[in-house]
Amino acid sequence: xxxxxxxxxxxxxxxxxxxxxxxxxxxxxxxxxxxxxxxxxxxxxxxxxxxxxxxxxxxxxxxxxxxxxxxxxxxxxxxxxxxxxxxxxxxxxxxxxxxxxxxxxxxxxxxxxxxxxxxxxxxxxxxxxxxxxxxxxxxxxxxxxxxxxxxxxxxxxxxxxxxxxxxxxxxxxxxxxxxxxxxxxxxxxxxxxxxxxxxxxxxxxxxxxxxxxxxxxxxxxxxxxxxxxxxxxxxxxxxxxxxxxxxxxxxxxxxxxxxxxxxxxxxxxxxxxxxxxxxxxxxxxxxxxxxxxxxxxxxxxxxxxxxxxxxxxxxxxxxxxxxxxxxxxxxxxxxxxxxxxxxxxxxxxxxxxxxxxxxxxxxxxxxxxxxxxxxxxxxxxxxxxxxxxxxxxxx
Numbered sequence: 001x002x003x004x005x006x007x008x009x010x011x012x013x014x015x016x017x018x019x020x021x022x023x024x025x026x027x028x029x030x031x032x033x034x035x036x037x038x039x040x041x042x043x044x045x046x047x048x049x050x051x052x053x054x055x056x057x058x059x060x061x062x063x064x065x066x067x068x069x070x071x072x073x074x075x076x077x078x079x080x081x082x083x084x085x086x087x088x089x090x091x092x093x094x095x096x097x098x099x100x101x102x103x104x105x106x107x108x109x110x111x112x113x114x115x116x117x118x119x120x121x122x123x124x125x126x127x128x129x130x131x132x133x134x135x136x137x138x139x140x141x142x143x144x145x146x147x148x149x150x151x152x153x154x155x156x157x158x159x160x161x162x163x164x165x166x167x168x169x170x171x172x173x174x175x176x177x178x179x180x181x182x183x184x185x186x187x188x189x190x191x192x193x194x195x196x197x198x199x200x201x202x203x204x205x206x207x208x209x210x211x212x213x214x215x216x217x218x219x220x221x222x223x224x225x226x227x228x229x230x231x232x233x234x235x236x237x238x239x240x241x242x243x244x245x246x247x248x249x250x251x252x253x254x255x256x257x258x259x260x261x262x263x264x265x266x267x268x269x270x271x272x273x274x275x276x277x278x279x280x281x282x283x284x285x286x287x288x289x290x291x292x293x294x295x296x297x298x299x300x301x302x303x304x305x306x307x308x309x310x311x312x313x314x315x316x317x318x319x320x321x322x323x324x325x326x327x328x329x330x331x332x333x334x335x336x337x338x339x340x341x342x343x344x345x346x347x348x349x350x351x352x353x354x355x356x357x358x359x360x361x362x363x364x365x366x367x368x369x370x371x372x373x374x375x376x377x378x379x380x381x382x383x384x385x386x387x388x389x390x391x392x393x394x395x
Contacts, residue, residue, distance in 0.1 A: 038071025049382030057084035061291035063367040095349025101331025123206035135189035140199035141330035142320035146185040149194040193322035234286035251353025294367035
């Protein structure tokens with residue numbers, strides 16, 4: 001079984017993922033798919049998936065203790081002369097649980113948050129007798145809080161409430177949290193895995209209330225010291241603009257030919273409901289920035305960042321009690337080793353116009369980042385399989 005099969009065939013039943021990409025997309029490949037810049041070996045590994053799925057643009061990085069290799073291929077917008085650059089900000093779609101969990105772990109290392117504290121202890125507005133009140137922040141991040149699975153939430157109700165949401169994102173999240181608490185708990189905290197974004201909303205609302213700062217500010221201020229200044233400039237939210245790219249990297253809608261660059265208005269409209277349920281849903285950053293954050297994880301897991309960092313990051317990357325397809329870390333899905341493949345900890349994200357993945361392979365001390373500006377997962381899934389395979393130890 002290859003890593004592609006591991007990613008696609010073993011994805012959890014909940015929440016629903018994007019359908020598996022077709023094996024071939026009709027039509028000619030985009031013009032001039034040559035890479036703009038990057039490591040030659042990575043280019044060779046990524047080119048087959050790039051061409052096969054008529055990709056507009058792809059940025060990727062391979063991270064190890066020895067450094068980071070990057071590559072950028074294609075264009076910011078299909079049909080333009082605006083070539084994609086490795087330092088461009090891209091949108092991370094729904095692959096934001098990993099960054100939410102990492103921010104909370106860093107806040108815990110600073111002594112500002114206790115991840116073993118219950119929601120009741122962290123968020124004073126939590127109804128005193130609510131059965132979810134005993135769930136810890138760790139359990140919320142690992143989908144073990146007792147909340148029902150994502151499909152239990154009424155999409156029509158969310159749509160109606162989104163039309164009336166407060167402009168202030170903190171108030172909007174609090175309103176969403178109150179809606180979430182109307183759901184019936186389906187298990188005692190820590191006893192059952194049920195994949196849901198709602199736990200992340202509750203965790204962030206609780207931490208916002210405890211620290212008195214909006215999540216957006218907490219995320220940027222916590223991550224900025226971990227990355228070089230030029231990478232910190234790519235951190236932000238919303239339409240993926242950044243230094244040197246005032247027009248931004250455009251996402252391309254999931255139509256048959258992937259030819260339609262998504263307008264900013266439609267991009268924002270697609271985020272209205274997800275933003276309420278997934279804090280940081282409109283997170284943007286460059287691939288090298290994300291690679292540096294994953295390097296932080298590798299250093300922590302290997303003990304290169306101190307004992308406290310190793311303890312907390314190891315906990316993040318440990319299965320919290322699920323089995324099979326329900327093996328979850330904090331902000332990560334865990335896939336065990338199979339047929340010579342290593343254990344991989346990853347998170348996929350799609351918004352229908354961007355598709356991203358981060359993956360960490362602890363036993364190899366390596367991590368991988370891929371982002372594409374089309375709403376199809378083929379380029380990143382095939383590309384990740386190729387990158388992991390090429391970096392396998394000899395013998």
